[in-house]
Amino acid sequence: MKKNLSLICLISFLNVTGSSQTDVFLKIQSDETRKINVAIAEFGTNQNPELAINLRQIIIDDLNYSGFLNVVDPLISPAGDLIFDNSEVIITGDVTHKSNYFNFVFGLTESVTGRKLMTKSLRSYPFALRVLAHTVSDEIVYQLCGEYGNACTKIAYVTEQKGGKELALMDWDGHRATLLTRNRSINLLPCWSNDGESLIFTTYAFGGGPILARYIFKDQQIERFIARAGTFTSPEYSPNGKKVAFVLTYEGNADIYTADRNGQNLQRLTSNPAIDTAPSWSPNGREIVFTSDRSGSPQIYIMDAEGGNVRRLTYENNYNSSPKWSPKGDQIVFVSNQSHGFQIYLIDVTGENLICLTDNTGSYENPTWSPNGSHLVCASNRSGRWEIYSMLRDGSLLRQLTFTGGNTGPAWSPRLKPFN
Amino acid sequence: MKKLLVFLIPLLCIVLMFNTCSKKTAGVQEDKGEAAAKVTPAPEQPKPVQKPDTLAQAPAPVVTPPPAEPKPVIADTQKVAAIAEPSLKDELAQCNTVYFDYDRYDLRPDAIATLEKAAKVLKQYPNAIITIEGHCDERGTVEYNLALGERRAHAVKTYLINYGIKPDNLITISYGKERPIDPGHNEEAWAKNRRAVLVPSDSK
Numbered sequence: 001m002k003k004n005l006s007l008i009c010l011i012s013f014l015n016v017t018g019s020s021q022t023d024v025f026l027k028i029q030s031d032e033t034r035k036i037n038v039a040i041a042e043f044g045t046n047q048n049p050e051l052a053i054n055l056r057q058i059i060i061d062d063l064n065y066s067g068f069l070n071v072v073d074p075l076i077s078p079a080g081d082l083i084f085d086n087s088e089v090i091i092t093g094d095v096t097h098k099s100n101y102f103n104f105v106f107g108l109t110e111s112v113t114g115r116k117l118m119t120k121s122l123r124s125y126p127f128a129l130r131v132l133a134h135t136v137s138d139e140i141v142y143q144l145c146g147e148y149g150n151a152c153t154k155i156a157y158v159t160e161q162k163g164g165k166e167l168a169l170m171d172w173d174g175h176r177a178t179l180l181t182r183n184r185s186i187n188l189l190p191c192w193s194n195d196g197e198s199l200i201f202t203t204y205a206f207g208g209g210p211i212l213a214r215y216i217f218k219d220q221q222i223e224r225f226i227a228r229a230g231t232f233t234s235p236e237y238s239p240n241g242k243k244v245a246f247v248l249t250y251e252g253n254a255d256i257y258t259a260d261r262n263g264q265n266l267q268r269l270t271s272n273p274a275i276d277t278a279p280s281w282s283p284n285g286r287e288i289v290f291t292s293d294r295s296g297s298p299q300i301y302i303m304d305a306e307g308g309n310v311r312r313l314t315y316e317n318n319y320n321s322s323p324k325w326s327p328k329g330d331q332i333v334f335v336s337n338q339s340h341g342f343q344i345y346l347i348d349v350t351g352e353n354l355i356c357l358t359d360n361t362g363s364y365e366n367p368t369w370s371p372n373g374s375h376l377v378c379a380s381n382r383s384g385r386w387e388i389y390s391m392l393r394d395g396s397l398l399r400q401l402t403f404t405g406g407n408t409g410p411a412w413s414p415r416l417k418p419f420n
Numbered sequence: 421m422k423k424l425l426v427f428l429i430p431l432l433c434i435v436l437m438f439n440t441c442s443k444k445t446a447g448v449q450e451d452k453g454e455a456a457a458k459v460t461p462a463p464e465q466p467k468p469v470q471k472p473d474t475l476a477q478a479p480a481p482v483v484t485p486p487p488a489e490p491k492p493v494i495a496d497t498q499k500v501a502a503i504a505e506p507s508l509k510d511e512l513a514q515c516n517t518v519y520f521d522y523d524r525y526d527l528r529p530d531a532i533a534t535l536e537k538a539a540k541v542l543k544q545y546p547n548a549i550i551t552i553e554g555h556c557d558e559r560g561t562v563e564y565n566l567a568l569g570e571r572r573a574h575a576v577k578t579y580l581i582n583y584g585i586k587p588d589n590l591i592t593i594s595y596g597k598e599r600p601i602d603p604g605h606n607e608e609a610w611a612k613n614r615r616a617v618l619v620p621s622d623s624k
Contacts, residue, residue: 186598231593254571
């Protein structure tokens, strides 16, 4: 991770010109169902055509999966000229190689008027090509839609290795996967801190039963989160990163607690004899959604962040669990046990508009949101093996990210530095 | 190993003679309190020599008088403990796993029958530390199954405590659905995976 962070830093914004966002495209963004059609001209280059082609392809993949844009091929006139009538915006780019690095200048032009919307120049190294491409993609989405895409995010997940279940990390498109832990124990359910600098997770690596630990990217070290003995699981950072909600099991009974970021000051939120687990914070930090079997079967409940005012959210189906509150605050995603296995559902925080996002092919687990709420990532055994998949928040564009089997428990990072 | 046994058994007898004399009071009183009438510790000495199969039957019928014998043995010399340990494992092997229904943690009649056997064995090893592992099948979420596994382990622990096993000697660990014993995806596999397992600790 240290290496990855430094790669990102290598890219510097040399100049920013004409970054005036037009009202036109901001208005389009408010209409969620319509995507902006963009065309990407072939990138010019002074020596390395392959790099330019690769760069363009990664950007095309990123933009098509952004949920906001649709990359279209330009039309060709009878005379052989390119016509951009089918796109609203044309993206151009040019790669200039220097000694061991290259500059990439890219621009956005409105098709109809020919007006330049923006031009930017970035510097990168050939081995950091994917980082550069993701940076460009998110910048384009931001310029056209007023909101950053997810291309510069990462996904932490659990992968079965010889001797245990380890934490791993990959780009949002499944590339550049790396192992984070090698403790040959069981590590589960990673959750990102809001600054992207650490993961908190459940681990058996300290001997005995499950406890909470933190993986610090800067040091590549694991530290124990709560010093006192006990059975701790299912941690989640609060949105401002100051607290952690988790489950403490005592005498066989699982209840939800919070602690300060340093692992001190434990507060008990539930004291029900039923199982209370899987807490997830509302984006304003005032409420927590969780799973409880207090009604006789696992169902989704919401309570205040201090533990009061509990209300039941789900009534359909006999096993609902793993809720995650959407970043925009309006919806809860969770899994529900159906005849074909667990499927992913969305429900409004009001309890209305229950919809199923998945197609009953296999079972789905642990859906979590992208930082801007446009996508979900989850685990599924739809291929016969457990793999990580992402999709748009409406369930479309299901994309398989891992192919090695035994991959579960994904968590989507916040936007990582230096972009936030 | 056999040579070692031949050497150790006479040694053990000598140690026992001394110990039963010197530490009688404490050992006897403690045992009476817990063991009540019907449970009888098996004689300690012959065990390492016998085969596991016959051992499992051993404790049930005959009521033998001195319950003080096994206790000081385990407590006193590490050499003796090293021999006694595998026999606990062997005895427990017949009754170390109980099974549960889907999304349930109450003990079924077959589980209670198994645990009764296990409790009788454990009674003979009052210093043995036992880890009770709780496990679930794959048809549940990771978080919920961690909690459910803990409940299963705790249900077993509660039964053993009620039977007179010291709470301090019983540790519970839930593995949720992370360590299935059968990797299959059918009811047969699931039924095997919804389990609690008694695992004797290596040390002490």
